[in-house]
């Protein structure tokens with residue numbers, strides 16, 4: 001629809017060229033053909049021609065006189081002359097028997113005048129405006145045609161087009177269960193109406209980005225085999241005030257005609273924000289749109305089978321009126337997938353990818369704690385791309401592991417130039433983390449250590465992977481995590497007696513954790529179980545805001561400082577008492593650049609790391625050797 005409204009560039013060129021040609025014809029060519037031959041003569045000559053009887057017709061204008069005159073060769077010519085105040089002229093003309101007339105200055109009719117002065121310029125304006133809008137409209141964003149006031153651009157997806165079913169959504173069993181009821185209602189509304197049950201009109205899907213909210217909505221439509229109207233919240237907010245409201249009206253009108261059907265409003269927070277924030281940039285347009293949405297939701301009859309799904313990752317900003325019973329009263333959380341969910345999502349997305357039969361999705365799922373469905377889908381695709389790059393015909397475990405790292409830490413920066421001295425510091429730093437982690441009891445096992453820099457800016461990293469999914473963290477585990485985070489810097493101090501900027505990310509994370517332990521998890525005696533900070537938007541950045549007196553804030557700061565300092569000292573103590581292992585491991589890492597958890601543990605336990613290694617580790621090691629060659633050269 002949008003496309004057909006937009007004139008192609010070619011049409012515009014033809015338009016302009018046409019106008020130019022018409023102008024040329026009008027101003028130059030037409031006069032050449034139609035202007036009669038006019039000659040100017042003096043008044044004396046004019047009188048002479050009249051007297052000689054040559055003139056056949058005279059027209060007297062306000063200040064000119066024209067005469068039609070037969071020349072000796074029989075051709076008719078027109079002569080003009082200036083009008084002279086000559087009272088004798090009329091008598092002369094009568095005497096010479098010339099037909100003459102005075103041209104009365106033409107009075108324009110009032111209607112024509114009105115047309116000329118008012119309507120015509122106005123029309124001209126509209127035409128020019130249209131042309132400009134057509135030309136610039138697509139560039140001004142919105143993509144829509146400004147003249148299509150209130151025409152909803154709601155796209156209609158019929159079942160064949162969404163093509164999604166619950167099978168495409170892995171994990172999210174609770175969400176699917178909650179939505180299953182809606183599917184069954186859409187299949188057979190009568191069953192519910194008979195007993196007197198009413199379906200909720202609106203269902204709100206809430207959760208972090210990339211967890212499959214949009215996908216679920218499509219799957220509901222696909223399962224129910226009903227039309228699917230989908231519009232994004234931001235699409236309602238248009239250039240003109242009132243447009244958004246008109247669109248809402250339009251959308252609901254269309255939907256009711258097509259019932260049973262699903263209306264899906266993605267990113268509803270764009271219009272559904274709280275109205276009372278009284279800030280300066282308060283947006284009238286948005287409020288009108290929201291009001292229209294509220295009244296439409298009240299207005300339509302839910303038993304007909306129109307179900308409104310909406311998705312957001314900022315439920316806390318939504319207007320209360322939107323959430324009250326009768327509107328979006330049902331809320332379906334779509335959380336980040338758990339271990340099983342991640343494994344299932346990986347499997348769903350590898351369905352169309354040729355996978356080596358011994359790929360272990362469980363390990364990958366373990367290593368991707370906290371990843372969303374979208375990220376997991378991306379990991380599988382990256383792995384497939386890597387397999388092609390490597391000239392393989394199927395995806396193997398190593399591809400998946402590498403693409404996990406690409407998604408988490410960015411691609412390898414093969415061209416990065418790092419001096420041997422710095423490389424050494426980085427190696428000690430990473431081994432510091434790993435060694436501290438390994439020497440503590442409540443700590444996840446080391447999975448991989450690398451000092452190949454990444455595009456995210458990481459110069460190296462230590463990957464720890466838990467053997468099982470953790471839902472709770474004890475105070476000890478959290479503290480140990482902080483100790484591990486300080487381990488990198490501690491190794492630099494212990495070995496080189498100097499510190500570098502490389503620990504900035506560790507410091508940030510350690511501080512955040514320590515602060516959370518105190519302000520949100522109630523893990524200090526001093527503040528007991530008092531919430532000192534609240535999380536603002538749990539699904540996005542996870543920002544917090546402090547909710548305490550300034551004096552308390554100062555005490556929190558010193559408590560955070562103490563926790564981190566204690567952890568730092570603990571890390572140094574561990575490293576100093578394991579100094580030999582630290583040197584040995586760092587030297588090995590420096591040589592290999594990437595080592596596995598197995599190799600790490602072997603050295604730590606005094607075994608030969610090169611001995612009975614797994615097949616995977618061998619591949620990783622040899623590949624890294626290849627990559628380090630260009631850096632050396």
Ligand code: ADP
Pocket residue numbers: 168169170171172208209210211212213214215216311345348372373374375377
């Ligand atoms: P959201 O709307 O929650 O931000 P989307 O529904 O747009 O996320 O998900 C983006 C993509 O991530 C989907 O197209 C799909 O490929 C993948 N995805 C996310 N969650 C899942 C899931 N549970 N199962 C399968 N694929 C998923």
Ligand code: MG
Pocket residue numbers: 213214266311
């Ligand atoms: Mg979405």
Ligand code: ZN
Pocket residue numbers: 429433488489502503506
């Ligand atoms: Zn570090």
